[in-house]
Amino acid sequence: MAAGQAALCGADVMLLEKKKMPGRKLRITGKGRCNLTNISEVSEFIRHFGRNGKFLRQAFARFFSADLLDFFNDIGLDTKIERGGRVFPESNKAQDVVDAFMRWIGQLNVRLHPETKVNKLITNAGRVTGIVTDSKRAIEAEAVIISTGGLSYPLTGSTGDGYTLAKSVGHTLIRTRPSLVPLEIEENIPNHLVGLRLKNVHAALYINGKKKTEEFGEMEFTEYGLDGPIILTLSRFAVDALDEGKEVELSIDLKPALDHNKLDARLLRDIDQHGKMHFNNLLKELLPMQLIPTCMEAVQIPPDRSAHQISSEERKRLRVWLKDYRLQISGHGSYDEAIVTAGGVSLKEINPRTMESTLVNGLYFAGEVLDLDGDTGGYNLQEAFSTGWLAGKSAATGDNS
Secondary structure: OOHHHHHHOOOOOOOOOOOOOOHHHHHHHHHHHOOEEEOOOOHHHOOOHHHHHHHHHHHHHHHHHHHHHHHHHHHHOOEEEHHEEEEEOOOOOOOHHHHHHHHHHHOOOOEEEEOOOEEEEEEEEOOEEEEEOOOOOOEEEEOEEEEEOOOOOOOHHOHHHHHHHHHHHHOOOEEEEEEOEEEEOOOOOOOOOOOOEEEEEEEEEOOOEEEEEEEEEEEEEEEEEEEEEEHHHHHHHHHHHHOOOOOEEEEEEEEOOOOOHHHHHHHHHHHHOOOOOOHHHHHHOOOOOHHHHHHHHHHHHOOEEHHHOHHHHHHHHHHHHOEEEEEEEEEEEOOOOOOOOEEEEHHHHHHOOOOOEEEOOOOEEHHHHOOOOOOOOHHHHHHHHHHHHHHHHHHHOOOOO
């Protein structure tokens, strides 16, 4: 995006690509479908980036989701809107997004140099004047845009190169860590739970016994722990807490549509209607089959106990467990599993109106290399496209307003 916009403004643009093929990370986003953006309002978008979200107001004011959809339409990529306002390519193929970008920059005569790693920035009197590649080739430039990504999915080429380059010219780096990443739990996941997907559940994250945040939606049990949209979102807070040595717990409400009173009435009704039914069979009315053994172990009610023999105390234990299924979080996935990287180049040293460094003239940043990370749902790619658009325009025109 940055390269193409700079070329549209008349700049002579060279795109240096570390890997053999560009767009490797883009090809795997959204499980290969590429969640391009979201149609949420700007204020909602900014909220999904937490305390640093306000930095994006200027970029979003210049190039936002509606502009992005028009852009893709202009370069021949059809899009569609799905549940939650998420936008995908009509074809459901991330590869089509990469192909559209490649055709576009080709038409704009952007010179692509694959398998070219940048090792050094050349500066003079507080201004960037070029770069040095890993083959010791020096290339002069009036402006340089760093859009190398973070540390997530390192096999795609994201190995922190941008951080090294930024630090070499004096930029401050905010501690990096995996974000939007699966969580690990203290106990081993029983085989009968692996692969279980829970839909329409409410999950709350507790840190040192206090509720930090909560989400509603879908989650999944994996061989090593927990995954799925709401788990990834909660992980943004869990990772920091775990790294600080704090106690992290997850509380799952399996019946969020019913409060305690309504759930108790539901249980009484089921017991009354199925009085002779064994407890384990009664649970089939309440839970997915895979979760029943876990429930029985937690509430300590014999599986062959008849429903009408369940005491009020046992019914209370069942109700409380259904509304507050607790799991101790013990760890999180690595950068290999993280969708994005939290931390990065400090936003205090970047002009939000242009994406230019405030330390080195002519040096610009875009995307995940910055200290910006949002929730799942298309937010992170829109941030990358918007900052890329702005960096490209600014670098080409020399705009430093």
